[in-house]
Amino acid sequence: MKPGPFEWQAPDSLEAALALKARHGEAARFLAGGQSLVPAMNFRVAQPAVLVDLNRVAALDFCQFDADGTLRIGAMARYRRIERDAAVAARVPILVEALAEVAHPQIRTRGTLGGNLSHADPASEMPAVMLALDARFRLRRAGGERVVAAADFFLGPLATVLAEDEMLAEVIIPPLPSGSGTAFLEVARRRGDYAMMGVAAVLRRGPDGRCAEARIALCSAGPTPMAAPRASEALIGRGLNAESFAEAAALAVTEIAPMGSVQASPTYQRHLAGVLVGRALSLAAERAA
Structure with missing residues (x-):
């Protein structure tokens, strides 16, 4: 099975990626790890006219703690990177525990947290974990952004509040209190x-x-x-x-x-x-x- 014809774009900055999405709207799809989108394209369930490849956007690949203990994860952080992060295991152990249940190591090596959450599969582990952690999502668009609670992000199977020109750019997880x-x-x-x-x-x-x-x-x-x-x-x-x-x-x-x-x-x-x-x-x- 092969995907339908599409134009491939690989911007090297977040601003350029958002500009492409603003220009093409619903006709464009962001490509992160591709573990869900590529099979859907091969089956022609998804047929984007433009594929905006985010793998060169270094600004979206991070996993770090603020001084107050808030965990910030970029949309392009791979599962495997998060799963192997000693600080995440110590401070947010449920995240590592749940990631170990996600598919297989080959999938986790390529798959990204932002791509998974944007896909919004109700059978997936990460959306439920984000609800339990009271996470928030930073959504970016050309010229603006908004922050949405995980509880308000998911609308239905494979459906979210993301507008046609928006990207889930960052996941924000508040620190777990003592006890x-x-x-x-x-x-x-x-x-x-x-x-x-x-x-x-x-x-x-x-x-x-x-x-x-x-x-x-x-x-x-x-x-x-x-x-x-x-x-x-x-x-x-x-x-x-x-x-x-x-x-x-x-x-x-x-x-x-x-x-x-x-x-x-x-x-x-x-x-x-x-x-x-x-x-x-x-x-x-x-x-x-």
């Missing part, structure tokens, strides 16, 4: 397959030992990465124990809308969600200690 614990768990039929269900959990243990803050997000649980705000809220002020985790898991199951797949029915996905939420919360609480 925080995180966990990511998923169930897939085979290693590297899409998750039948995945759960990202972030907890903060207060001075009294009770839950002071909680965020739960799931992948393969609906048309977008699905947050579970009622389940998260139910944990606040509660002891971090099996009873409160079981109640939160039962609530989380009511907040998702799994669509099913050839591997798992919606009923089975709900069952997996209940089990994984309970386990992820337990693991996050253990790590928070």
Whole structure:
């Protein structure tokens, strides 16, 4: 299978890339790692007239912490670079834990965080992790920018708030407060397959030992990465124990809308969600200690 005809452009600056997108609009697509876009082009599901290759734009390839602990990741940072970053593993361990579940090493060597999030596959791990981490996304266009919360970015399967002339340029992850614990768990039929269900959990243990803050997000649980705000809220002020985790898991199951797949029915996905939420919360609480 071969893609349809297209014009290839490889700018060496962010400004030049944005100018090309402004000029061509919907007819142009940004090429990052190409792990999703290239197969779609080969099947002619995607047929851009202009391909704007970002691999020469060094300004988008970074992964660094600010003095206050905020993690900033450029759109062109490869999965493998983030996964192997010792500082990320120490400060934002859920990110490394979830990245280890993404496809296979060959994919992670080429794939980029910005490309993944812009693709907005609801079965993908990273969108759910971004919800759990309360991340924000910097969107750039020629002559302007805006910052959007991860919770407001995803609109539906493969659909985001990105305008036709915008690019997701940077991911901003706030520092985890002291007393925080995180966990990511998923169930897939085979290693590297899409998750039948995945759960990202972030907890903060207060001075009294009770839950002071909680965020739960799931992948393969609906048309977008699905947050579970009622389940998260139910944990606040509660002891971090099996009873409160079981109640939160039962609530989380009511907040998702799994669509099913050839591997798992919606009923089975709900069952997996209940089990994984309970386990992820337990693991996050253990790590928070």
